[in-house]
Amino acid sequence: xxxxxxxxxxxxxxxxxxxxxxxxxxxxxxxxxxxxxxxxxxxxxxxxxxxxxxxxxxxxxxxxxxxxxxxxxxxxxxxxxxxxxxxxxxxxxxxxxxxxxxxxxxxxxxxxxxxxxxxxxxxxxxxxxxxxxxxxxxxxxxxxxxxxxxxxxxxxxxxxxxxxxxxxxxxxxxxxxxxxxxxxxxxxxxxxxxxxxxxxxxxxxxxxxxxxxxxxxxxxxxxxxxxxxxxxxxxxxxxxxxxxxxxxxxxxxxxxxxxxxxxxxxxxxxxxxxxxxxxxxxxxxxxxxxxxxxxxxxx
Numbered sequence: 001x002x003x004x005x006x007x008x009x010x011x012x013x014x015x016x017x018x019x020x021x022x023x024x025x026x027x028x029x030x031x032x033x034x035x036x037x038x039x040x041x042x043x044x045x046x047x048x049x050x051x052x053x054x055x056x057x058x059x060x061x062x063x064x065x066x067x068x069x070x071x072x073x074x075x076x077x078x079x080x081x082x083x084x085x086x087x088x089x090x091x092x093x094x095x096x097x098x099x100x101x102x103x104x105x106x107x108x109x110x111x112x113x114x115x116x117x118x119x120x121x122x123x124x125x126x127x128x129x130x131x132x133x134x135x136x137x138x139x140x141x142x143x144x145x146x147x148x149x150x151x152x153x154x155x156x157x158x159x160x161x162x163x164x165x166x167x168x169x170x171x172x173x174x175x176x177x178x179x180x181x182x183x184x185x186x187x188x189x190x191x192x193x194x195x196x197x198x199x200x201x202x203x204x205x206x207x208x209x210x211x212x213x214x215x216x217x218x219x220x221x222x223x224x225x226x227x228x229x230x231x232x233x234x235x236x237x238x239x240x241x242x243x244x245x246x247x248x249x250x251x252x253x254x255x256x257x258x259x260x261x262x263x264x265x266x267x268x269x270x271x272x273x274x275x276x277x278x279x280x281x282x283x284x285x286x287x288x289x290x291x292x293x294x295x296x297x298x299x
Contacts, residue, residue: 001044002027005082014171017148026075030055044083049093052076056097066100073099106277107244108236110228115141115245118231125189128197128210133223135186136207140224140242143177144250144264146170147239151215153206160184169265177263247275 006024009015015023033055035042060069076094083089110118119138124130139150149167157166163184165177195201198212205214221238228237243264250260261272 001083001087002031002079004086005079008082008086009078016170022071023075023078026072027079029059030072030076033058044080045089047080047093049096052094052097066102070099070102073097107248107274108234108241109244109248110232110234110241112249114232114234115249118228121227121231126193128193131186131190131193132207133227135183135190136220136223137227137242138183138186139179140239141246142179142183143167144243144246144260145177146243146265147217147220149265150207150239151205151217151220155203155206158187158206160187167265171267173265175262175265244275247272251275 002024005027006020009023010020030052031042032038034040034047034051056069056073059072064072073094076097077092080089080092080094084092119141123134136150139145143165145153145165145167146169149169152168153165154168157168159165163179163181165179167175167177169175194203194208197210198208200212203212207215209215209219224239224242225237228234228241232241234241247260247264250263251257257269257272257276260275261269264272266272
């Protein structure tokens with residue numbers, strides 16, 4: 001039943017791989033709780049709202065954040081909605097569970113001067129892994145890709161001559177992302193080193209390990225975190241922070257918000273508008289620091 005649901009949200013709803021795996025984990029945790037680790041049968045048709053609240057309460061007691069609890073409730077709602085639609089369930093017991101409120105936070109991003117220091121740091125241009133890791137940092141910042149998009153980027157979808165990436169994003173939607181000559185030079189160098197390293201002129205995925213196998217999410221995160229450590233002073237050091245930095249610097253540089261929306265692959269403009277709040281916050285801080293009467297009190 002769980003596998004049928006996961007197949008449904010993958011093929012029909014076209015949810016991202018990350019969301020599907022998160023829902024899988026959430027539902028497996030709930031099933032373990034509901035069946036006392038398999039000692040009882042799972043009976044969704046007799047599950048009540050109170051039963052689900054007991055699980056959510058145990059999750060909260062174990063220290064889960066409000067954001068995590070909110071997602072677990074969404075997982076339950078989607079699962080029981082699926083059962084109502086395809087398995088004759090009469091009601092959705094998760095609908096009456098109120099998710100916790102989440103304080104809206106502005107995305108963490110890297111200051112331009114720190115970003116320049118990160119990109120200008122020394123690396124060995126003759127070493128495969130060193131060149132690959134630098135290219136990963138540069139590509140995140142220069143194109144705003146998500147981690148899953150970079151990880152699954154096909155070699156055939158990186159066009160050096162046109163300076164374009166064909167990116168397969170959320171909900172199976174493709175988009176074209178341009179890049180500049182600096183990234184083109186790095187891509188050419190990386191491909192040459194990749195051929196020397198693996199003995200193959202091309203590969204299925206663009207980014208590979210020394211043995212020619214594709215990268216995995218944790219490895220990409222570690223590469224980014226290690227590169228940012230000691231150079232960047234943001235509270236988070238992850239691929240998504242570089243994506244936030246791309247969007248923020250694009251808007252600060254005068255790009256239209258609709259263009260940034262397309263480059264990021266956002267379905268809604270609302271998701272992109274959060275970066276305008278960052279730009280306004282910086283503008284306000286600069287005004288308060290620079291204008292001689294900004295701090296002057298009346299009287």
